[in-house]
Amino acid sequence: MTDQTPQARLERAKDASRATAALTSADKARVLEAIAAGLERDAERIIAANAVDIDRGRENAIGDSLIDRLRLDEKRVAALATAVREVAALPDPVGRVVGGHRMPNGVMLEQVRVPFGVVGAIYEARPNVTVDIAALALRSGNAAVLRGGSAARESNTVLVDVMREALVAAGVTPEAIQTVDDFGREGATALMQGRGYIDVLVPRGSAGLIETVVTQSTVPVIETGAGNVHIFLDESAPDDWARDIVMNAKVQRPSVCNAVETVLVHRQAAPRLVPLVASELQSEGVAIHGDDMVVGLVASVIPATEEDWKTEYLGLEIAIKVVDSLDDALDHIRRYSTGHTESIVSTDARSIERFLAEVDSAVVMANASTRFTDGAEFGFGAEVGISTQKLHARGPMGLAELTSTKWLARGAGQTRA
């Protein structure tokens, strides 16, 4: 690609989106199979490019967990191809009639699912996102314009090349997948300001990245991901549910957005539950930040500060706070939650129903682990992200959330009285 401007890429993506919108489900499955096969065939080339990114990352000392997210090896490239095939197997949302009726004057009205057109994505140095988003966009009939983290630039360049070659092989214009990585910051700006070209922009990554995209974009954005997730252990919380749910929500996979960050414990239950839960957490190496009462109940607790209530640790750390009542818990959640997922552990129907009704988050749970907030767990097959905004999509997003609708009206000369 030798365009002089990112804008030229957006225009070509927009043109290509007319072609992708017209593809049948069978066409799209064929395109995705070509991409999966291309990834497998070019695995060596992909891994070689990735090695350049890894080396540069090491030189820049970007940290082991980031290096791990960045790395592509044979197994991971194979997993990418598998993921593309899974997306290819998902039901096609496009063309589904979702509403309609015959108007009293005889005009037939239908509301049908259509692709958005062009889906933009801005994300961090995770090359798997490059393939994920492209596959999801294509399956739902969209073109995609991608902007990945600069630390993954070599990997992303090759991944985009491989996918574009597969498009050509499948008889579809390669312009349906674009990257603006080579334009650096200017590329991101073009995406965020691409009114008329980018129909929806999905940021994926840190809270900081999401905030930047939301505040700087003039195109519609779906806000995803940031999860300052709470569990409230009510007075009636059974020992086993409290322990199992907190442990699962913190320890099973601490680095993800649906992991719990703060546990609120009813004062009446604190002497029973705090030592129980804390000792289990500590035995798994979780550092505990607690308020005064927690410090008094458990050894080796770090006194919590205001900052802890706001923090998404995304690691083996947790905050525990004792509250006087359900109302106090609701107040705390209202103040600090990012609106992702909260769960109450309780056997009291009054507390459960109030919690479910009053907590204003994408997913509100009773007596279940917050780790269930996930597209696959919700039965969507693949996940575009987890929306924490209220417009368009809220909670785990499936393929349908990458589509819009349009109204079709068929008449025989009707006019309005």
Next chain:
Amino acid sequence: MTDQTPQARLERAKDASRATAALTSADKARVLEAIAAGLERDAERIIAANAVDIDRGRENAIGDSLIDRLRLDEKRVAALATAVREVAALPDPVGRVVGGHRMPNGVMLEQVRVPFGVVGAIYEARPNVTVDIAALALRSGNAAVLRGGSAARESNTVLVDVMREALVAAGVTPEAIQTVDDFGREGATALMQGRGYIDVLVPRGSAGLIETVVTQSTVPVIETGAGNVHIFLDESAPDDWARDIVMNAKVQRPSVCNAVETVLVHRQAAPRLVPLVASELQSEGVAIHGDDMVVGLVASVIPATEEDWKTEYLGLEIAIKVVDSLDDALDHIRRYSTGHTESIVSTDARSIERFLAEVDSAVVMANASTRFTDGAEFGFGAEVGISTQKLHARGPMGLAELTSTKWLARGAGQTRA
């Protein structure tokens, strides 16, 4: 209201939205009836305030059509009350279960409609919008923060006061309806930048106002209204359908967004249809801007410029252009349409199906007047606006489009494997 800052109003609206979200359908109907009764009771006070706006408007020579939109008389205040009662009678979208299933592990998952929280609106000097938006927001369980045009400031102040008094009378916090009109531009900015307080912002008015709101907002916006609407008269268009549909779409109510602005005519049909349609339009006082062929076919046609293809006349003017083919018509529409409504007049199934599939607008019609793009015509009872964006809502928006969803998960101690 004596708050020192618009931000304080947003905060109070957010607090109040917890109360409005908890109202039952019956509560909300009662609140709206109190508002309708209040409008009727205080009609004189409202009309007196409106007279001040009208006088100032006359001094500022704002033009007859704007004065007419601004004016409230006894009949119009009565119509406002009627409209509020109609909104009160609409089915409540809140609490509707729109999806869900039992997960394999037994967790029961439900997706339910919930209010957005706080709906913001920025609009021009039409006091009826003040009441419309407040009623629609309340019916759907939301609080509202309003910013109307400064030319309607006295009217809006009194209308908001009357509605707030009615809220108090109905036992609901008056903070559920706020205006930031008294802060001028600063009020609008607070709305557009009210992240965490404004859940959705709806601009209503001119293309310029909408553009400003879309580009300056960091809160989610639903873009509405601008309608550069096209009708394509295909080669096969019957005389009567062509004439009736164009006339109805232009003349029945020229000032609204679903009125047609440009008619495209297939070259083969131009000698037959252009004189027919043009003479009818001219007999109703419609000025015609036409390309060379139209100028050659009809007397008194103003030669069209590039500007005409872009113009939303919103009055008794129209542009007519001859095109060589359906493809040319699709190209023209792609270039100039605002994505609101387009209609083809044709008896040829191939042309109709291509037009319906390829035109990327909120509503695409065959053989029907574009004037049907309307919430009431679509059976929604009331209309929040007509969305021309693809995110969240597209086309006429009903009450459901002023709600979001949340997921509720009920378990019995389940954790993720």
